[in-house]
Amino acid sequence: MTANRLAESLLALSQQEELADLPKDYLLSESEDEGDNDGERKHQKLLEAISSLDGKNRRKLAERSEASLKVSEFNVSSEGSGEKLVLADLLEPVKTSSSLATVKKQLSRVKSKKTVELPLNKEEIERIHREVAFNKTAQVLSKWDPVVLKNRQAEQLVFPLEKEEPAIAPIEHVLSGWKARTPLEQEIFNLLHKNKQPVTDPLLTPVEKASLRAMSLEEAKMRRAELQRARALQSYYEAKARREKKIKSKKYHKVVKKGKAKKALKEFEQLRKVNPAAALEELEKIEKARMMERMSLKHQNSGKWAKSKAIMAKYDLEARQAMQEQLSKNKELTQKLQVASESEEEEGGTEDVEELLVPDVVNEVQMNADGPNPWMLRSCTSDTKEAATQEDPEQLPELEAHGVSESEGEERPVAEEEILLREFEERRSLRKRSELSQDAEPAGSQETKDSGSQEVLSELRVLSQKLKENHQSRKQKASSEGTIPQVQREEPAPEEEEPLLLQRPERVQTLEELEELGKEECFQNKELPRPVLEGQQSERTPNNRPDAPKEKKKKEQMIDLQNLLTTQSPSVKSLAVPTIEELEDEEERNHRQMIKEAFAGDDVIRDFLKEKREAVEASKPKDVDLTLPGWGEWGGVGLKPSAKKRRRCPVVLLSRFLIKAPEGPPRKDKNLPNVIINEKRNIHAAAHQVRVLPYPFTHHWQFERTIQTPIGSTWNTQRAFQKLTTPKVVTKPGHIINPIKAEDVGYRSSSRSDLSVIQRNPKRITTRHKKQLKKCSVD
């Protein structure tokens, strides 16, 4: 066995020797035969196959014993692998030679430096390049956004976009290229040339041009002097104006103003004589000023100053006078210019005073109301409110005195006011004998009223309160034999000022008090700013007009207990059985009532029924009335058939002029109370109706409106027709439309050409190409 193995190993050794020899052969016979080389490779493969037979796939590493030109990559020996090659190892042999010291130094320096990170791979770099380039391009392109948007939304686009300049050469250019041919032309040109007249460019002779340009010395001087004078005058005037403006004296300004007014009046008088038309215009101006004054709150003693004066007015005569002055100014300004009889003028004045009063009263009412939430305040039903409007007597006279008189106040307000004042006086004298009224004089005197209109106003307010008070006291007398002490009279007035009195019911103990409560609630309701209510009042007031005393009586009658009981208000019910339970119940009901009021008018069923009734009515065929104006009467435009004709409808006429519509078939929804079946729908019309709302429209009425506006020339003027029918895109036949350019839309196009940019950065361009070129040259 051992001998056998030995023989084998020997064989292998000899083979190896052969192998080692082979390269040498190869070296020699490299050019001669390729077959040998091939054989060697085959042999090697065989060896590899054999070596891989013993299970482990290991490659036998060939040893390189001799140098050869071509080294197979498989034959590279990796002996001593695992050891790292270190720079120091390489440098070791260099140690001795001193001439390489510098190199060594450099190398050591290199060693100390950190290694640079690996560069990104090519794909990654390209991707980054692309992204950057894309962002750049996108930015460049975004400048077109507004242009594109504008063009898309444009009403009309006319192509080609760039304006073609008409090729009209100026006459001089044409002339220069033109030659005189005919004898006449030649003659003319000869003449022109002889007299040195210009033929081309500037059509003026040099002399003419010079004369045009120049200005004589005298003229120039004159102009200068003129300018100087004008400037001096202006400065004088300015200085004067400044001086005058600085004067603080009121008297001076008053005088100036008066003077101006006088002057204006004089001028106006003169104008009236000379030029009536202009005067009329002036008048109109004055009228306008009056209107403005009437509209504004100026001079109405309502400003800050006026209020402060009003406080002082009682004690300070001067302040009173100042206020009066302001009022008189207002009067003057609001006076109508047509001067008529004195009395009328006076009345106008009083009217104005009335007008002055009105806004304050209104404000007062609002002030009363705007404190608490109206919904929370309410404790009565709407029915009681209506009753309240009838029942409360105090508010009405006041309303009549102020609110109504505003609209139609002529003589009535004055009279009423007088009456009120008188009453007021009487009351006062009754209650406090000792106290002397400030306005004790008969109220009729106009002067006092004018002077102290502010006072009058305040007095009136007091009066109205007093009147209320009075009424309550009277009623109390009527109900409870007048046992209530005097002190209670005073009570309601302060209560009136307090809006939140809902907590009161707990404290109620007597019937009288309850009654009072009801009344007060009524008052409060009255005070609420409800437009409907006010409307009712204004409607009602004319009925209650006749006379103040009469009215009063009426009101007294209205406010009796019975009347109160008949109204089905919860508050009245509570009158009968004043228990706490009832009150709670009442509260609940109030709440419900409140909600009901909030959603008032949402009666769905009734609405539906009403709708159905209307639909039925609409679908019924109508009678045709053929009565015409004319025919036995006067004819003409805008005439109606005479009343006689319309009224009288005997059988003959009826048959002649009024065509009775035939009874239609019964409606399909006749027996279906909850359904409305539309019988108008025409299936034949469906083909001509749009079923779905088209895209750009968001609501059907938009679409309908576009359809309903006609665009034809039958309905529109020529200009409008042209405008309505302008096409969106206009192209001219035979004109080339070029792509839009940056210059067309006012952008500056890039100055550099694309080509030059390419040539400037050729870095990446040529790399690939260079390779190709090389290849080509090699081929």
Add this chain to the structure above:
Amino acid sequence: MKVKMLSRNPDNYVRETKLDLQRVPRNYDPALHPFEVPREYIRALNATKLERVFAKPFLASLDGHRDGVNCLAKHPEKLATVLSGACDGEVRIWNLTQRNCIRTIQAHEGFVRGICTRFCGTSFFTVGDDKTVKQWKMDGPGYGDEEEPLHTILGKTVYTGIDHHWKEAVFATCGQQVDIWDEQRTNPICSMTWGFDSISSVKFNPIETFLLGSCASDRNIVLYDMRQATPLKKVILDMRTNTICWNPMEAFIFTAANEDYNLYTFDMRALDTPVMVHMDHVSAVLDVDYSPTGKEFVSASFDKSIRIFPVDKSRSREVYHTKRMQHVICVKWTSDSKYIMCGSDEMNIRLWKANASEKLGLTSREKAAKDYNQKLKEKFQHYPHIKRIARHRHLPKSIYSQIQEQRIMKEARRRKEVNRIKHSKPGSVPLVSEKKKHVVAVVK
């Protein structure tokens, strides 16, 4: 006794000159002209009907080629001149007004793959299957001279398309890569690639002229920036895009004609969703060209028809076909936006009106009437009766039946999708919009 007489001022009714229009006083009181809506409706209806009556778009057929017409080019400065290249390597120059061929050149061996004119119109370029780029003079050779190209560039690979820069002496070819050439040199000044598939078409942006778009057969559309010599972005669609066309009025908008019967209008800044998907064709779309107004474009399809689409609508407004027209390979919209030319397989170039019923050469009154009718049609376009008439087109049976088939298929697909959504967990099956459905990916 004075006698009162009626008198008129002649100024109110006498013309100043004979050429003036007679003054016709009119009363515009609406009460005198009732029923405006029904009257206008009837007018609109009549206008629509007349439009269909007069819709005769076919103008002329230019025959002379001896093989299918593969490419078309417009002359940049002459409206009447058109160039066409055929599958047998022949280039012909046509005069549209005379409707005849004015010049014939045997330019290449094999297909003429692409043809484009120089921006000034003095010369034109062709590429062919014989791996050459040739530049030709627009004017023919003098008497006795031979037809010879100005320059010939011999390339290493086949060029499949060519387009000229809009302002400068630069042109771009495509094949294995996009090459940008200076006219003066025989080597490209720049070549750009992205991917390894052959590029079928390249187009310069007419507004921002340094931009290019190309489409390759690996289903992508690639945009390039010539100045930075780099591709910008790539979008991969469902199927191959045959060609693209830039909007001449909106710098960032282009439309791609796709094999999947649709056209896609993209905003090049947002490639992940097309602005609009135009679908009406029933076979691959082979070519697309914008109207110079940028409001519409025309597409040529393998289904033997051409269609006109408004840019902002997904459905076509017009379809043109004739019995003899075969697969339409190339289409062009003339520079005055009035006509359309298409070259097809059966060797003819056809000339169509862009508006089928447009009357050519209108007097001012006719123009006013036309505008009015147009507005009426627009106003009442949503009314079913009018809509039906306006939309009615006669189609060849093949296209018609294919449309029906497509509709059924589409409906089935939609139904399936709806069912899938309905019967799966809410949110697990996303609802993909039609626009997003066709974009596979956007590569940065």
